[in-house]
Amino acid sequence: MxxxxxxxxxxxxxxxxxxxxxxxxxxxxxxxxxxxxxxxxxxxxxxxxxxxxxxxxxxxxxxxxxxxxxxxxxxxxxxxxxxxxxxxxxxxxxxxxxxxxxxxxxxxxxxxxxxxxxxxxxxxxxxxxxxxxxxxxxxxxxxxxxxxxxxxxxxxxxxxxxxxxxxxxxxxxxxxxxxxxxxxxxxxxxxxxxxxxxxxxxxxxxxxxxxxxxxIGEAVDPELRRRIRALLDEQPEIDNVADLLTMRLGLDSTLVAARIDLRPGLDSEEVELVSERIKAAVAKAWPEAHHVFLDITDAPPDAQRSPATRDASA
The missing domain is CATH 1.20.1510.10 (Cation efflux protein transmembrane domain)
Structure with missing residues (x-):
């Protein structure tokens, strides 16, 4: 409807x-x-x-x-x-x-x-x-x-x-x-x-x-937030989702903001393409997500991160 x-x-x-x-x-x-x-x-x-x-x-x-x-x-x-x-x-x-x-x-x-x-x-x-x-x-x-x-x-x-x-x-x-x-x-x-x-x-x-x-700014329900995070975790270029914030802007409008670590080795052009693809994937899964913002950083090389640290950050 x-x-x-x-x-x-x-x-x-x-x-x-x-x-x-x-x-x-x-x-x-x-x-x-x-x-x-x-x-x-x-x-x-x-x-x-x-x-x-x-x-x-x-x-x-x-x-x-x-x-x-x-x-x-x-x-x-x-x-x-x-x-x-x-x-x-x-x-x-x-x-x-x-x-x-x-x-x-x-x-x-x-x-x-x-x-x-x-x-x-x-x-x-x-x-x-x-x-x-x-x-x-x-x-x-x-x-x-x-x-x-x-x-x-x-x-x-x-x-x-x-x-x-x-x-x-x-x-x-x-x-x-x-x-x-x-x-x-x-x-x-x-x-x-x-x-x-x-x-x-x-x-x-x-x-x-x-x-x-x-x-004053209410987040989406926990189940929807979990699904958004799961979609981000599934993206092959994302090494870690450090933070995920949501806020309802109206009846059919939601803001999604995420701070993510990308896997090492991507150049600036690849980072831009990955960012646009991820935003499109979120908007396609949830059409009410009218505003999607990604704060992207490069993840440190795996060799410099212990398994325990990697698991904890995930």
């Missing part, structure tokens, strides 16, 4: 989630104000936060595909991670903190809480459950059909995390409202609001941590 086709599918998934969240955010907010329900208002804040985050993700999809230029010679692939970090902050501030404060405020309120509009509120949550569940199924369907699954796509990962959290949040809010209606005790609904807040804070922390790791 080409990069553009992947982005089109991910963009459609984000747009489906955005449309669902905008509709149910308005419905939750109206029903929450009518019913005076802290859990429903918490869910409304949750949906508003998700809607804003999906706008961030759409910006990430568009901006991360810009070609490299003089100021950004390695491209704009890390834009995805930046906007995903902003989405995590949005979930934390707008969703998690507001929901937790709604629960605390409900517990501290001295007024008798009314449940007069809760039937409408529960009906809205039922519609929200269907909409959020449909959006989640759309995202999971893309993951199942996409080669490599979710891979390292932060936009798709964020949509799945948001929709999964939204489904669980709706269930928590519904349970809290129902128990409030049955028992007449607002503590159930306040607890549901705080639980939603804590859930959102946890999800925001996990998404933010992943985005931070990718922004």
């Amino acid at each position: 080409t990069e553009d086709k992947k982005d089109r599918k991910t963009r459609l998934t984000v747009l489906v989630a955005l449309g669902a969240n905008l509709l149910i955010a308005a419905a939750k907010a109206a029903a929450g104000v009518l019913a005076g329900s802290p859990a429903l208002l918490s869910e409304a804040a949750h949906s508003v936060a998700d809607s804003m985050n999906e706008v961030f993700l759409l910006a990430a999809l568009r901006r991360s595909r810009r070609p490299a230029d003089q100021r950004h010679p390695f491209g704009y692939g890390k834009e995805r991670y930046f906007w995903s970090l902003l989405a995590a902050v949005g979930i934390f501030v707008m969703g998690g903190c507001f929901s937790f404060l709604q629960g605390v405020q409900a517990l501290r309120s001295q007024e008798q809480e009314s449940t007069g509009g809760y039937v409408i509120g529960l009906s809205v949550l039922g519609v929200a459950l269907v909409a959020e569940g449909g959006s989640l199924l759309r995202a999971l369907y893309q993951v199942r059909r996409q080669p490599g699954g979710i891979g390292g796509d932060p936009a798709l990962r964020t949509v799945i995390a948001e929709d999964g959290t939204a489904v669980l949040g709706v269930l928590l809010a519904g349970a809290g409202m129902a128990l409030h209606m049955v028992t007449g005790r607002v503590v159930w609904e306040a607890s549901a609001s705080m639980a939603i807040g804590l859930l959102l804070v946890y999800v925001a922390y996990r998404l933010g941590k992943e985005a931070r790791d990718q922004l």
Whole structure:
């Protein structure tokens, strides 16, 4: 699957989630104000936060595909991670903190809480459950059909995390409202609001941590690094791979840098040809390796190296 086709599918998934969240955010907010329900208002804040985050993700999809230029010679692939970090902050501030404060405020309120509009509120949550569940199924369907699954796509990962959290949040809010209606005790609904807040804070922390790791420069997974090193070790001209560094520059772009010792006796022209051939071999095996750098030195003659030293360096 080409990069553009992947982005089109991910963009459609984000747009489906955005449309669902905008509709149910308005419905939750109206029903929450009518019913005076802290859990429903918490869910409304949750949906508003998700809607804003999906706008961030759409910006990430568009901006991360810009070609490299003089100021950004390695491209704009890390834009995805930046906007995903902003989405995590949005979930934390707008969703998690507001929901937790709604629960605390409900517990501290001295007024008798009314449940007069809760039937409408529960009906809205039922519609929200269907909409959020449909959006989640759309995202999971893309993951199942996409080669490599979710891979390292932060936009798709964020949509799945948001929709999964939204489904669980709706269930928590519904349970809290129902128990409030049955028992007449607002503590159930306040607890549901705080639980939603804590859930959102946890999800925001996990998404933010992943985005931070990718922004500061994350290596490829150990298995891929092992395969790259094995390919280098197989090259007949390479005497030793002294060091191998990798860094993901974006969803489909990786930097590979290796310090290698070539076998003795190669002249400068041969070294250049060998270098180009090795770079081509790496790029052919892993097309996402857009930048391959080799720091080449001549290995000392075998006669000057003991077997133990040679084995240790390898």
